Each structure stands twice: as C-alpha cells, then as structure tokens.
Amino acid sequence: MEKTSLKVNRERLLETLKVSSSIGSTGNGGLNRLALSEADKNMRDIFVDWLKEEGLEVRIDDFGNIYGRRKGKKDGPSVAIGSHLDTQPCGGKYDGILGVLTALEVIRVLNENDIETEYPVEVINFTNEEGARFSPPMLGSGGITGNFSKDFIYGLKDDEGISFEQALNEINYMGDIKNRITNIKNFIELHIEQGPILHEKHKTIGIVQGIQGNDLFTVKVTGKTNHAGPTPMKNRRDALVAASKMIVKVNEITNEIPGLKTTVGKMNVRPNVTNVIPGEVEFTIDIRHEDNDLRSHAFERLKEQLSAIALMSEVELTITTDWNSETTLFAPAVKDAIKNAADEFGYSAMELFSGPGHDSKYMAGVADTGMIFVPSVDGISHNEQELTLDDDIEKGANVLLHVVQKLAKDKL
Ligand SMILES: [Zn+2]
Incomplete structure (x- = not known):
C-alpha cells in the first residue's frame, strides 16, 4: 500500500466526536465540561477506554494529563499529538477536542493498517487548558514543561474554593510524576482556528506559524x-x-x-x-x-x-x-510537513498566526512543535454556536495523519 494513500475513517471519527458532544452537553449544541468536573471525568473515562481498546499503554501524570503510547521500532523520543478535552462553561464541542479525537483516529488508522513507525506515537489529553475553572489556562502543559510549579498549580482554587489538587483526587485522576512525558521529538496539535481568517479566505488548512x-x-x-x-x-x-x-x-x-x-x-x-x-x-x-x-x-x-x-x-x-x-514560533520541520500533507491531498492551505494561546505554546519549549488549524465558521468559538464542518474535520485529520507518518518515520 502506498503510504500517501492512507486516510482517516470519516464516519468513525464523526461518531467519536458525537459521543464526546453528548458528555456535558448544554442541550443547545454546546458543552459545559469544565476541567476536573464530573463531566470531564466521564469523558476521560471513555477516552481512556478508547486508548486501551487500541492497545496503547495508558499513563496519568501528577497533573491528570492522560497519555496513550503506541510503541515505535525505537524506544526513542516520541511524536506526541493531542490537545484538551475540557471546555468553557458554555463552550463549543470542537475547540481542542478535535485535536484529541483526531489524534485517536490517527492511532486507529495506524493500527488497522499494521503500520510500524520508527518513533513511538503518543496521544495526549492535557488538563485544564481552558483556564475557565482554574485560572490561568494551560496548566497541564505548563506544569510538565516547568512553566508553573506543582505547588502553584495544586494550590489554585475554583470559585467554590476547591483546589486543583482536591479536584484531581475527587475525580480519581491523580497520577504519578514519573508518568509525565519527557522524551519528545515533536508535538503536533490540531485545533479549530477560533478566528475568521480561514473561513473568510475559503481555506481548509491553517499552517500555524506560531502564537502571537x-x-x-x-x-x-x-x-x-x-x-x-x-x-x-x-x-x-x-x-x-x-x-x-x-x-x-x-x-x-x-x-x-x-x-x-x-x-x-x-x-x-x-x-x-x-x-x-x-x-x-x-x-x-x-x-x-x-x-x-x-x-x-x-x-x-x-x-x-x-x-x-x-x-x-x-x-x-x-x-x-x-x-x-513573547511570541512563540513553531518548528520549520513541522510547518513543512503540514504544508506538504495539505499539498499531497490537494487541500487549500495558508499560513497564519494564532491569536489565542494553546498547549502548543508550552510544548514548543521542549519539542519541535506545530499546529494545524481547521476553519471555524464565522470565526465563532467558546460559544455553543461554534462550528467546524465535517469535511474540514476529515481533511484536518488526514493532514495530521500524514504529518505523524512523516515525523514518526513510517517505514512501510
Ligand atoms: Zn482549545
């Protein structure tokens, strides 16, 4: 099989997204899945099951970040992919969720095609990216990259006075410091743009240059x-x-x-x-x-x-x-891989900067990092009206698949 012909399974990916969209649903097309809440726990439990079904080695670290590792030929540094499953209190169902679920879909495709990559591939769900329950945002990625101390993160309290540490214990996602991801070759995060540029310019794939x-x-x-x-x-x-x-x-x-x-x-x-x-x-x-x-x-x-x-x-x-x-600039090798993948599939693409911060901002400090943006209809996000079209989700996932194949050195 030509490796460039590999594509994701659209129906399966959309079905997975549908399951996620029902957990913490606002009833109005959106999600209320605050970090470390009951809804977040329910989503995490299902996600962990999905990772295990794919035969991945699942680890939880001391910030509640979830990792699913797929072995490579080498035990060397891994190609990490993912984002976050938490949402704003009245958030959308796409946001970073797409980054996690497309990462899972990539694993499913690699598995069903018996593809052995040179480097391990790890799927990540980062804790409290949104910062809606515990402020500041991006605590899970900021914690493992040394941008925030453990004491600082554990001591943060939500509006009800519940600390991060307490909340993590309450939902049973207090893991071990030794489970943190350390040896990382690349981090790649697919995310909705959250702005109107791709939608207005009728482009499908955003090659993110960095974070403003x-x-x-x-x-x-x-x-x-x-x-x-x-x-x-x-x-x-x-x-x-x-x-x-x-x-x-x-x-x-x-x-x-x-x-x-x-x-x-x-x-x-x-x-x-x-x-x-x-x-x-x-x-x-x-x-x-x-x-x-x-x-x-x-x-x-x-x-x-x-x-x-x-x-x-x-x-x-x-x-x-x-x-x-300061502005974060993403790795040229990852940007090139995204551009090449989009070109191979014939998807329209453009370069742009991210306005909001993402887990990739911190990950860029420890690994060659890049982001794939998919269009947000009318640039709406953090809102129940948030929408990314099914076609664009599929295309973004295909690009992610090829980028992973390229960076993890898929030797067919
Ligand atoms: Zn996000």
Missing part, C-alpha cells in the same frame, strides 16, 4: 470622588472621564501599527454610584502582535499618550504589568 505574543496591563486612574450636584465641572477630577479618553487611545493606536490588536476587557469604577463623581477607575489593556518589538513599541506609545491625558485631566496614573508573553 500577548501583554496584559492594569491601568489605575485616580481622581477625586465628589458629589455630582454641587461640584462645578471645571473643579472635577473625574477618573472615569479620563479613563474613557485613554480607552479610546488604546483602540486608536491599532491604526498606527498594522496587525496590532488591543482590548480593554475589564473595568472597575469606584465608588460606582450614580450621583458621585468617580474617584478611581481600574481597567486592563491586552496587547497582541506577533512582532515582539512592535508590541513593546505600541506599549511605549500608549504610555506616552495615557500620561498626557492624565496630566491634562489632573488625575494620577499607574500602570502595572500583569503578564508578558
């Missing part, structure tokens, strides 16, 4: 609280009026720097009373661009502009950095 860097700041504007009735306009030091002018600048700076994205997503006003002039306002600024220099240039420009507004408005300004994340 992202800086997060908190801005505090301090004016003077006073009564809305007697205080003349000229005597006011209204923190909210000053903050509003600043927020407009945060938005307008994107006209100066192509590709820059800025967002003010959160704001607190104090005292937040109808007849009191706001004395203090805090808001966040999220800045994203794949060019690290342009991103920091944007921040410097904003600092000047915001300081000028503060001076004119007679308010005090403090800006604190909450988060700083």
Whole structure:
C-alpha cells in the first residue's frame, strides 16, 4: 500500500466526536465540561477506554494529563499529538477536542493498517487548558514543561474554593510524576482556528506559524470622588472621564501599527454610584502582535499618550504589568510537513498566526512543535454556536495523519 494513500475513517471519527458532544452537553449544541468536573471525568473515562481498546499503554501524570503510547521500532523520543478535552462553561464541542479525537483516529488508522513507525506515537489529553475553572489556562502543559510549579498549580482554587489538587483526587485522576512525558521529538496539535481568517479566505488548512505574543496591563486612574450636584465641572477630577479618553487611545493606536490588536476587557469604577463623581477607575489593556518589538513599541506609545491625558485631566496614573508573553514560533520541520500533507491531498492551505494561546505554546519549549488549524465558521468559538464542518474535520485529520507518518518515520 502506498503510504500517501492512507486516510482517516470519516464516519468513525464523526461518531467519536458525537459521543464526546453528548458528555456535558448544554442541550443547545454546546458543552459545559469544565476541567476536573464530573463531566470531564466521564469523558476521560471513555477516552481512556478508547486508548486501551487500541492497545496503547495508558499513563496519568501528577497533573491528570492522560497519555496513550503506541510503541515505535525505537524506544526513542516520541511524536506526541493531542490537545484538551475540557471546555468553557458554555463552550463549543470542537475547540481542542478535535485535536484529541483526531489524534485517536490517527492511532486507529495506524493500527488497522499494521503500520510500524520508527518513533513511538503518543496521544495526549492535557488538563485544564481552558483556564475557565482554574485560572490561568494551560496548566497541564505548563506544569510538565516547568512553566508553573506543582505547588502553584495544586494550590489554585475554583470559585467554590476547591483546589486543583482536591479536584484531581475527587475525580480519581491523580497520577504519578514519573508518568509525565519527557522524551519528545515533536508535538503536533490540531485545533479549530477560533478566528475568521480561514473561513473568510475559503481555506481548509491553517499552517500555524506560531502564537502571537500577548501583554496584559492594569491601568489605575485616580481622581477625586465628589458629589455630582454641587461640584462645578471645571473643579472635577473625574477618573472615569479620563479613563474613557485613554480607552479610546488604546483602540486608536491599532491604526498606527498594522496587525496590532488591543482590548480593554475589564473595568472597575469606584465608588460606582450614580450621583458621585468617580474617584478611581481600574481597567486592563491586552496587547497582541506577533512582532515582539512592535508590541513593546505600541506599549511605549500608549504610555506616552495615557500620561498626557492624565496630566491634562489632573488625575494620577499607574500602570502595572500583569503578564508578558513573547511570541512563540513553531518548528520549520513541522510547518513543512503540514504544508506538504495539505499539498499531497490537494487541500487549500495558508499560513497564519494564532491569536489565542494553546498547549502548543508550552510544548514548543521542549519539542519541535506545530499546529494545524481547521476553519471555524464565522470565526465563532467558546460559544455553543461554534462550528467546524465535517469535511474540514476529515481533511484536518488526514493532514495530521500524514504529518505523524512523516515525523514518526513510517517505514512501510
Ligand atoms: Zn482549545
């Protein structure tokens, strides 16, 4: 058999996805499968059964990450594939789930064709990628790659005060540190784009160049609280009026720097009373661009502009950095393999950057990593309306299969 002719089993893959879509269903086409919840446990149990049915050696590590290992001719470094099965509270049924289930489908195809790869292939489900129950996101991948300490992760609490460690024990997925994946040749993650680019450009396969860097700041504007009735306009030091002018600048700076994205997503006003002039306002600024220099240039420009507004408005300004994340670039060998696979199948493909973070961001620090994006209809994600078409799921899975064959050196 020509190895390039191998394809995934569309019906089986869609059937597997259907099972996943019923676990934690919102009843409205979406999923509520928060990390380490009862629904997550149910999904994990089924997933582990699926891995075992394929004869994989299943391991659970001390962050609850699940691995299924398929032996290679060598005991050497493995080609790891996967993503995450957890969702937002009102999330979609595709997201990272597709990355895990297409990885499982790849194993099924390799097995039924008796293909022996040079390197082992490991399927991974990472814990708490979403960060919806335990914040920050990407804890499972961040933990094994040393981006977060075990104490930090175990101590994180959800809204009900339940710690990560407790939740992991409660669903019976507390594994062993010795089960963490360590020797990794490649990590490949298939994921929905979560943005509109592939859909708008009518492309099927996204060859992800990397993950955009992202800086997060908190801005505090301090004016003077006073009564809305007697205080003349000229005597006011209204923190909210000053903050509003600043927020407009945060938005307008994107006209100066192509590709820059800025967002003010959160704001607190104090005292937040109808007849009191706001004395203090805090808001966040999220800045994203794949060019690290342009991103920091944007921040410097904003600092000047915001300081000028503060001076004119007679308010005090403090800006604190909450988060700083450089752009992650994916491995050329993986990007080439994705491009070649798409070309072989005759699928339309394009290069793009990921706006959101993914487990691949951390995995890129320990292995040659890459991502395959499939289109999100209208760019909708983290939403019950999230949709990726069956044809695109199948095509994405075919590309993943070929990339795995190539990187794990399938010798037929
Ligand atoms: Zn995801």
